Amino acid sequence: xxxxxxxxxxxxxxxxxxxxxxxxxxxxxxxxxxxxxxxxxxxxxxxxxxxxxxxxxxxxxxxxxxxxxxxxxxxxxxxxxxxxxxxxxxxxxxxxxxxxxxxxxxxxxxxxxxxxxxxxxxxxxxxxxxxxxxxxxxxxxxxxxxxxxxxxxxxxxxxxxxxxxxxxxxxxxxxxxxxxxxxxxxxxxxxxxxxxxxxxxxxxxxxxxxxxxxxxxxxxxxxxxxxxxxxxxxxxxxxxxxxxxxxxxxxxxxxxxxxxxxxxxxxxxxxxxxxxxxxxxxxxxxxxxxxxxxxxxxxxxxxxxxxxxxx
Amino acid sequence: xxxxxxxxxxxxxxxxxxxxxxxxxxxxxxxxxxxxxxxxxxxxxxxxxxxxxxxxxxxxxxxxxxxxxxxxxxxxxxxxxxxxxxxxxxxxxxxxxxxxxxxxxxxxxxxxxxxxxxxxxxxxxxxxxxxxxxxxxxxxxxxxxxxxxxxxxxxxxxxxxxx
Numbered sequence: 001x002x003x004x005x006x007x008x009x010x011x012x013x014x015x016x017x018x019x020x021x022x023x024x025x026x027x028x029x030x031x032x033x034x035x036x037x038x039x040x041x042x043x044x045x046x047x048x049x050x051x052x053x054x055x056x057x058x059x060x061x062x063x064x065x066x067x068x069x070x071x072x073x074x075x076x077x078x079x080x081x082x083x084x085x086x087x088x089x090x091x092x093x094x095x096x097x098x099x100x101x102x103x104x105x106x107x108x109x110x111x112x113x114x115x116x117x118x119x120x121x122x123x124x125x126x127x128x129x130x131x132x133x134x135x136x137x138x139x140x141x142x143x144x145x146x147x148x149x150x151x152x153x154x155x156x157x158x159x160x161x162x163x164x165x166x167x168x169x170x171x172x173x174x175x176x177x178x179x180x181x182x183x184x185x186x187x188x189x190x191x192x193x194x195x196x197x198x199x200x201x202x203x204x205x206x207x208x209x210x211x212x213x214x215x216x217x218x219x220x221x222x223x224x225x226x227x228x229x230x231x232x233x234x235x236x237x238x239x240x241x242x243x244x245x246x247x248x249x250x251x252x253x254x255x256x257x258x259x260x261x262x263x264x265x266x267x268x269x270x271x272x273x274x275x276x277x278x279x280x281x282x283x284x285x286x287x288x289x290x291x292x293x294x295x296x297x298x299x300x301x302x303x304x305x306x307x308x309x310x311x
Numbered sequence: 312x313x314x315x316x317x318x319x320x321x322x323x324x325x326x327x328x329x330x331x332x333x334x335x336x337x338x339x340x341x342x343x344x345x346x347x348x349x350x351x352x353x354x355x356x357x358x359x360x361x362x363x364x365x366x367x368x369x370x371x372x373x374x375x376x377x378x379x380x381x382x383x384x385x386x387x388x389x390x391x392x393x394x395x396x397x398x399x400x401x402x403x404x405x406x407x408x409x410x411x412x413x414x415x416x417x418x419x420x421x422x423x424x425x426x427x428x429x430x431x432x433x434x435x436x437x438x439x440x441x442x443x444x445x446x447x448x449x450x451x452x453x454x455x456x457x458x459x460x461x462x463x464x465x466x467x468x469x470x471x472x473x474x
Contacts, residue, residue, distance in 0.1 A: 103385075103386070106386055107386055110383070110386040110387045111387075112387075112453070112456065113451070113452035113453050113456070114452055114453060114454070114455045114456055115452065117455075117456060155387070155456065158383075159459060159460065162379075162460070162463060163463065166463060166466075166467075180368040180372075
């Protein structure tokens, strides 16, 4: 083997292992180091390469035991049509789901872990000692809830809502007022109140012309945190009667009030006011009133949605 | 985990239904009847039993629960999961519930020991289901978070068994 041939041969040798991926037209080239043309392997590889790119929907008929059945061209076509139809259907569903429900945005709110949930629940019941309420940013996007306890998430509100509906059913059951329709009624009425609240706050934010980065999903997350306190109140009411219910509900109302004020202050009010310096001005006062109103509405809703469950 | 297998779950659901019918029947009457007559009678009795939650609601709620867990797992995991996989894992982990309803034949579950047993079985079912999910979907630090909705779902089944 003379050096020129070997030098010319090395680039082709590197192409050697990828022979299966080259198209049909280039299969005439054989490895120059071989003493004879290896037509058998080239042909089978060529055959494989030919069928590979074009036959994605086709099964490997020569290898499978159902060769006789699948070698039949009609059933081949039927399988190809069926699988392409299924793929199209799946694509259609995915595209439409993505249009109505922003799945990638929602995934951010579910990137939680057990430690975050524990810390957040502690914060919801006792927010008085927490100092830093600012969400950390990482190159212009907020950090995932997993890494910052101040970031809003949707796992806790969603689980709290479902647990509230089930606990409400349990409470009604102990009063012998349970029927499965009532469960659905509780769920839809709570959902309706939540939607109403979100729309009212969005409307008032629009009227006050606040430039915030508070998205709708963020707002839903914040408004969903009150269900945790409601569950606590109902469970205490079931165990210890009205006294327990009022005590725990009162505590949770105070905590949610402080939590909402401290969280929304950073989102709605201007940066100067958020740092603690009271800025006098009509706009800031209006924003302050809006924050107080939103925070004060939470205990009201908490009482309204639970008092009929505890007798 | 790519192969969804619903044979086991269906078998367990049938077993659960059978033991539940056995429970309801043994608490209602003790006459000696032929087996097909007993089956039909207990099926009709459970349908007519006043104040009891109908099976249709339970099936509907468990289907909604499965869809809910499918949505939650798709949102929480980095790789998606198919509905068949979720249904098959949840169905397989329903097996301890069959033990619970089987034990209901021998003693009533409405006392303290029944409640404790039901809670233990719910925790067992949901921990095993969440363990399978997090190992299949490669989610770290989220086992309790996945176990909680599974516990809610199995709690519904336990309510059906106990009451």
